[in-house]
Amino acid sequence: MTPDFTQSASGLEPPTVLDHVLMPVADLGDGARRLYDRFGLQGIPGGRHPKVGTANFIVPLGRQYLELIAIVDAGEAAGSRLGARVARAVREGKTFVAWALRTTNLDAVRAKLIDAGWDLPPMVEGSRTRPDGQVLRWRTQDTEKDPDPVAIPFVIEWNIPEGLHPGQAAATHRNGVAAIKRVVVGARDPETVSRRLALLLGTTHIYEVRRSENEGVEELVIEHARGETVIR
Numbered sequence: 001m002t003p004d005f006t007q008s009a010s011g012l013e014p015p016t017v018l019d020h021v022l023m024p025v026a027d028l029g030d031g032a033r034r035l036y037d038r039f040g041l042q043g044i045p046g047g048r049h050p051k052v053g054t055a056n057f058i059v060p061l062g063r064q065y066l067e068l069i070a071i072v073d074a075g076e077a078a079g080s081r082l083g084a085r086v087a088r089a090v091r092e093g094k095t096f097v098a099w100a101l102r103t104t105n106l107d108a109v110r111a112k113l114i115d116a117g118w119d120l121p122p123m124v125e126g127s128r129t130r131p132d133g134q135v136l137r138w139r140t141q142d143t144e145k146d147p148d149p150v151a152i153p154f155v156i157e158w159n160i161p162e163g164l165h166p167g168q169a170a171a172t173h174r175n176g177v178a179a180i181k182r183v184v185v186g187a188r189d190p191e192t193v194s195r196r197l198a199l200l201l202g203t204t205h206i207y208e209v210r211r212s213e214n215e216g217v218e219e220l221v222i223e224h225a226r227g228e229t230v231i232r
Contacts, residue, residue, distance in 0.1 A: 015109060018180060018206050019102035019156055020065045020167070021217060024089040028057045031068045035059065039229050040174025041222070043068055046166065047128035047136075053077030054086055056128070058166045061222075064180050065167035069097070081147055089149070095232060096217035099153040099183055101200060106139050106157035109200075113143065116199060121145050136160050143196075149216040151187040151209070152196055175224040184219035186212025 025031030032043030046056035046067070053076030059066035069086055077083025082098070089097040103109050106123060113120060120141065127137045137159040144150045158165060183206060187193040190209045197207060212218060222229040 015105070015112075015202075016101040016103045016155060016200050018064055018183065018201075019100045020067050021099045021180065021183060021220060022067045022069050022086075022097045024086045024094060024097045025068050025070050026090050028055060028068055028070045031070070032057045032059075035066075035068065036174070039222070039231060041066065041178065041229075042171040042173055044169060044171055045131050047130050048072065049126065049128050051076060052080045052126070053083040054080075058169060060167045060169040060171040061179050062177070063102075063165055063167045066220075067166075081142065084147060085149060094149075096220075097149065099185075099217050100140075101153050101155045103155055103157050106141055106155060109155050110141050113141075113199070118143065119145065134164065136164065136166070143200075149214075151185045151193045151215045151217075153200070155200070173224065175226045175229070178222050178224040178229075180206070180220060181223040181228065182221040183207045183217055184221070185209050186214045186216060186218040188213060188215065 035041050035043055041059050043057040043059045046058045048055045053071055053073040054069050055072045057068040059068065071077045071083065071087050071090065074087070077087050085097050110120060110123065120143065123139050123141050125139055127135055129135050139157045141155045143152045143154055185193065185207060187209055190211050194209045197209065201207065218232065220231040222231065
């Protein structure tokens with residue numbers, strides 16, 4: 001049986017772990033205010049994604065985070081898979097647009113998925129500049145070529161100094177320290193999605209797959225000192 005990884009005995013991360021969940025908004029400042037008013041989660045300015053047409057606010061949750069993401073250049077966004085998905089999700093009033101896993105070896109993850117028969121698009125380099133001028137860089141691997149929303153997360157490999165992961169930024173949440181307990185994913189074919197997620201994440205309670213006509217994240221359970229908060 002594949003082990004249930006949260007942290008290995010050596011302290012090293014497993015091949016992939018939950019990194020962040022993307023929440024599309026029409027306006028970043030307004031989206032952050034509404035998130036705090038309703039759920040007590042503080043968002044802080046993130047930065048602009050060059051050539052993608054988007055910008056973000058970050059809701060830090062330790063080594064996880066929520067990403068409020070908005071279109072800031074419609075022309076750029078139309079030429080980007082992520083930008084197009086965000087624009088569509090905003091138009092349709094969706095709460096979530098995608099989710100991401102983190103790895104320290106994206107090349108190995110890509111090779112593993114290709115060996116398993118996955119038809120993958122190329123990896124993509126990304127970056128953004130924080131308000132303090134610090135540049136964050138990463139590589140991502142989409143797990144689907146489909147431009148429409150999908151249930152399977154993409155995978156990110158951060159190229160940043162220790163301590164600069166977005167989830168580690170300072171924030172004051174109303175209910176204290178918070179973390180993502182579970183990502184609930186909807187899928188028209190939950191059996192296939194479950195098998196694919198097991199290949200990426202092994203056996204873990206961090207996600208749940210349920211049958212739905214909508215593909216993608218449908219619900220988040222956030223745990224904190226006062227209990228749990230559900231975002232739908």
